[in-house]
Amino acid sequence: MILAVLEAQDGALKKISYEVLTAAKKTDEALSAGGVTALLIGPGAQQAAQSVPGNGVQQVLYAEGDAFAAYAPQAYAQAVLAAAQAASAQAVVFGATAFGRDVAPRVAAARSAGLLMDVTELFAKDGSLAARRPVYAGKAIAVVQAVGQTAVAAVRPNAFAAQAAEEPFAPAKALGVDVDPVSVRAKVREVRRESAGRAELSEADVVVSGGRGLKEPENFTLLEELADALGAAVGATRAVVDAGWRPHHEQVGQTGKTVSPGLYFAVGISGAVQHIAGMSSSRTIVAINRDAEAPIFKIADYGVVGDALEILPQLTQEVRRIKG
Amino acid sequence: MNIVVLVKQVPDTATRIKVAPSGTEIDRQGVNFVVNPYDEFAIEEAIRIKEKLGGQVTVLTVGEQKTEEALRTALAMGADEAVRVSAEVQDPLTTARAIAFAVRELAPDLVLAGKQAVDDDEGQVGSLVAALLDWPQVTVVTKLELTAEGGVAEREIEGGVEVVEFTLPAVVTAQKGLNEPRYASLPGIMKAKRKEIRQIAADQSVTLDPMVRTTALELPPARTAGKILTGMDAQAAAKELVRLLHEEAKLI
Ligand SMILES: Cc1cc2nc3c(=O)[nH]c(=O)nc-3n(C[C@H](O)[C@H](O)[C@H](O)COP(=O)(O)OP(=O)(O)OC[C@H]3O[C@@H](n4cnc5c(N)ncnc54)[C@H](O)[C@@H]3O)c2cc1C
Ligand SMILES: Nc1ncnc2c1ncn2[C@@H]1O[C@H](COP(=O)(O)O)[C@@H](O)[C@H]1O
Numbered sequence: 382m383i384l385a386v387l388e389a390q391d392g393a394l395k396k397i398s399y400e401v402l403t404a405a406k407k408t409d410e411a412l413s414a415g416g417v418t419a420l421l422i423g424p425g426a427q428q429a430a431q432s433v434p435g436n437g438v439q440q441v442l443y444a445e446g447d448a449f450a451a452y453a454p455q456a457y458a459q460a461v462l463a464a465a466q467a468a469s470a471q472a473v474v475f476g477a478t479a480f481g482r483d484v485a486p487r488v489a490a491a492r493s494a495g496l497l498m499d500v501t502e503l504f505a506k507d508g509s510l511a512a513r514r515p516v517y518a519g520k521a522i523a524v525v526q527a528v529g530q531t532a533v534a535a536v537r538p539n540a541f542a543a544q545a546a547e548e549p550f551a552p553a554k555a556l557g558v559d560v561d562p563v564s565v566r567a568k569v570r571e572v573r574r575e576s577a578g579r580a581e582l583s584e585a586d587v588v589v590s591g592g593r594g595l596k597e598p599e600n601f602t603l604l605e606e607l608a609d610a611l612g613a614a615v616g617a618t619r620a621v622v623d624a625g626w627r628p629h630h631e632q633v634g635q636t637g638k639t640v641s642p643g644l645y646f647a648v649g650i651s652g653a654v655q656h657i658a659g660m661s662s663s664r665t666i667v668a669i670n671r672d673a674e675a676p677i678f679k680i681a682d683y684g685v686v687g688d689a690l691e692i693l694p695q696l697t698q699e700v701r702r703i704k705g
Numbered sequence: 706m707n708i709v710v711l712v713k714q715v716p717d718t719a720t721r722i723k724v725a726p727s728g729t730e731i732d733r734q735g736v737n738f739v740v741n742p743y744d745e746f747a748i749e750e751a752i753r754i755k756e757k758l759g760g761q762v763t764v765l766t767v768g769e770q771k772t773e774e775a776l777r778t779a780l781a782m783g784a785d786e787a788v789r790v791s792a793e794v795q796d797p798l799t800t801a802r803a804i805a806f807a808v809r810e811l812a813p814d815l816v817l818a819g820k821q822a823v824d825d826d827e828g829q830v831g832s833l834v835a836a837l838l839d840w841p842q843v844t845v846v847t848k849l850e851l852t853a854e855g856g857v858a859e860r861e862i863e864g865g866v867e868v869v870e871f872t873l874p875a876v877v878t879a880q881k882g883l884n885e886p887r888y889a890s891l892p893g894i895m896k897a898k899r900k901e902i903r904q905i906a907a908d909q910s911v912t913l914d915p916m917v918r919t920t921a922l923e924l925p926p927a928r929t930a931g932k933i934l935t936g937m938d939a940q941a942a943a944k945e946l947v948r949l950l951h952e953e954a955k956l957i
Contacts, residue, residue: 452867454832454835454841454842455841458836478862478863479845479860479861479862479863479867480862482828482829482832482844482845483832483842483844483845484832485829485832486797486801486829486830486831486832486833486836487832487833487835487836487842489798489829489833489836489916490798490801490832490833490836490837491836493798493916494916495796495798495915495916495917496797496798496829496916496917497917498797498826498827498828498829499826499827499828506920511920513923514826515826515925516824516825516826516922517716517720517722517731517823517824517826518718518823518826519925520720520721520722520924520925521722521724521731521922521923521924521925522922522923522924522925523825523919523921523922523923524919524920524921524922524923525917525918525919525920526917526918526919526920527916527917528914528915528916528917528918529916565841566840566841566871566872566875567841567842567843567869567870567871567872567875568869568870568871569867569868569869570857570868570869570870571867571868572862572865572866572867572868573865573866573867573868574864574865575864575865575866581863581864583863584863587956611957629847629881629882630861630882632881635718635823636718636742636743636823636881637881639826643956644950644954644956644957654718654719654721655718655719658718661925661928662925665950665954665956666928667946667950668933673933673935678930678933679928679930680928680930681930681931681933682928682931682932682954683931683932683933683934683946683949683950683954684931684932684933684934685933685934685937685942685943685946686933686934686935686936687934687937687939687942688939691939692939692942692943695939695940695942695943695944696943696946696947698943699943699944699946699947700947700957703947703951703957704957
């Protein structure tokens with residue numbers, strides 16, 4: 382069996398969950414593991430568990446209640462380990478999200494299993510689970526292979542096609558797990574949302590990023606307007622983050638976020654290696670820059686040489702017109 | 706407060722990656738090695754905590770002798786002691802086992818690490834060390850406040866921040882935004898040069914067989930330049946770009 386660890390918010394499955402299901406099925410094929418069990422933990426887990434597509438998923442386990450009311454890596458890891466045991470899981474698949482990246486290593490350590498982190502492909506090799514994963518911020522791709530029959534994997538958002546969200550749903554059942562509160566020594570006290578209703582950078586299908594070429598922090602409103610017209614997330618270069626124009630959680634690049642959206646706009650961005658490292662796996666790249674020699678044009682699929690401050694409002698208007 | 710900071714030596718972020726003849730590693734020729742940028746935030750935070758609460762900062766790396774350069778950089782910034790664990794590590798789990806072995810001996814109140822090493826981009830070692838020691842962890846931290854028994858940290862998540870309460874001992878991994886790392890001072894550099902670096906060798910109780918093997922290192926497919934619109938006024942360029950994205954790329 383393969384255990385797919387899903388994520389939900391307000392009782393609804395997140396997009397990454399459908400990607401994790403696809404990845405879990407690939408893992409099942411690679412290891413001939415006999416099916417997929419899904420797991421949901423935390424507030425709303427029971428409700429979200431009722432909407433897991435049954436195509437290829439045998440059952441859904443959910444863990445709710447006091448021990449999981451707030452995120453606590455030790456408690457959540459115990460739930461994953463209990464579910465893995467209940468399902469006799471050979472491998473456990475997470476999304477490489479803030480949650481998956483935090484808890485997957487604890488699960489791997491407890492199972493003495495190899496963890497294939499932030500992978501973009503999963504396949505079989507010599508009877509073990511193998512994967513491709515970007516390293517050096519995407520400047521190289523490593524082919525990695527788990528040793529032995531067990532493994533843990535965390536899949537990069539947007540790298541696996543999402544499983545269709547269709548009925549019939551898989552049968553759901555509560556997971557029996559007892560967490561000793563004394564064993565939980567880190568716990569979330571409060572969650573502050575910061576994204577102003579905009580898509581989140583590492584999960585977004587479209588990202589609109591701005592750099593020093595926007596001249597002033599106020600001009601980022603022009604960028605935000607384009608982002609909103611496109612339903613996109615907003616990104617930034619380190620230069621503008623360090624200047625205090627944008628918050629650091631918007632930084633794209635080697636020491637910021639790595640994004641792989643379908644469409645990436647680089648506006649007033651020169652294209653330094655450290656920036657390109659964080660966005661070069663985007664499917665389509667659009668660059669807008671005044672300087673025709675800017676390195677960003679070397680990797681752009683489409684580009685406009687011109688003044689971003691003049692082009693942005695026109696672009697927003699045109700996008701709104703086309704989208705109706 | 707005694708703190709161990711985990712430090713890894715990595716290629717400079719501007720490095721152009723070439724694959725070595727072995728096909729599984731980068732060509733290290735001409736590569737400039739630096740302290741992992743996220744570890745600089747961890748070192749800085751440790752020094753600030755020491756300045757406030759007292760105690761000692763020990764920097765620790767697992768690696769060959771060359772990696773002592775990274776330890777000396779950390780000493781020059783203000784760390785008190787440096788330890789190199791000499792072990793052949795090949796994957797995050799064995800690295801974490803070697804680290805956990807040394808941390809047990811050093812018995813600090815807090816372990817600080819980077820959220821991710823910018824070479825292998827694993828982002829695992831902090832959580833792995835916490836799990837192996839059965840300690841709590843807070844990863845990707847942008848704000849940290851400590852008392853003698855515990856602390857409160859803010860960690861970055863998708864579209865927001867989690868405020869986490871934890872008890873010591875614990876592992877905390879540093880994200881950009883936590884602080885502004887200081888530069889090494891000249892006296893610091895002189896002192897760091899003379900400092901003895903302690904060696905710890907993992908004993909037989911530590912299993913160093915890797916659980917993940919890298920079987921190949923590839924370069925990503927090269928991107929070719931596309932359609933660049935030049936010499937058009939803003940309105941015409943915007944119109945044409947949206948047309949291309951709509952009709953040709955079918956993305957809007
Ligand atoms: C250790 C390290 C880590 C780093 N990590 C990152 C990282 O994670 N992410 C990151 O982004 N950077 C990172 N950097 C910084 C990187 O090297 C560059 O300095 C940075 O990306 C440049 O940002 P920029 O493109 O906004 O600014 P610039 O390089 O100054 O480019 C501005 C561009 O705007 C154009 N322009 C000017 N005016 C206009 C106009 N009116 N209309 C259109 N275009 C205009 C210019 O032609 C120019 O190409 C890192 C550097 C180091 C040393
Ligand atoms: N060989 C090592 N020696 C010391 N610390 C390390 C080593 N490898 C990783 N770390 C620490 O763990 C963090 C995360 O590394 P990684 O999981 O490899 O991305 C780094 O930022 C370091 O703080």
